[in-house]
Amino acid sequence: EPEVTQTPSHQVTQMGQEVILRCVPISNHLYFYWYRQILGQKVEFLVSFYNNEISEKSEIFDDQFSVERPDGSNFTLKIRSTKLEDSAMYFCASSRSTGIGVLAFFGQGTRLTVV
């Protein structure tokens, strides 16, 4: 069964450093998403991406964040200068389309720890 894969599974970084989280969405999917979940809190939307551009972003997704699809398979989330409060589980998701009944599938997540 096709799945969304994310690397690394766990990343520890020092405050102020840049991190890049990587995702390989399901191959025939066209819509890509990043979500995050701070420990003990709910899953929060960060950004959606379609046709090589951001289609929607939340207020969490400020200038420190960027997304890119550098080739035909990878979808990356970059945090330019990490803060302690960026520590969270980051989930990538993909879907074939958007609209009624469309299913999104999640990767296993990258646990980011900022120290």
Next chain:
Amino acid sequence: RKEVEQDPGPFNVPEGATVAFNCTYSNSASQSFFWYRQDCRKEPKLLMSVYSSGNEDGRFTAQLNRASQYISLLIRDSKLSDSATYLCVVNGQKLVFGTGTRLLVSP
């Protein structure tokens, strides 16, 4: 008002019990509705979509009431393996998650 609201629980039930979770959503323009399951420190996994007509998948039954903006999930004959957090998810242009309801099924 929160976009998607759930009772965080935990719901502690014995094996074999029937348990029901409820969820309300604020955006009347929402188009799709889902229940996801999340195990501790794992990714959300789709449990089932929710339709106005109601839908059933084995021991799980989901129901949507658009007029009241209310979604429910019923689990019959609970198993130990049902212990998890159940996330109510609403889709307009993006998935919006509730905080989740934690279920603990004990022997």
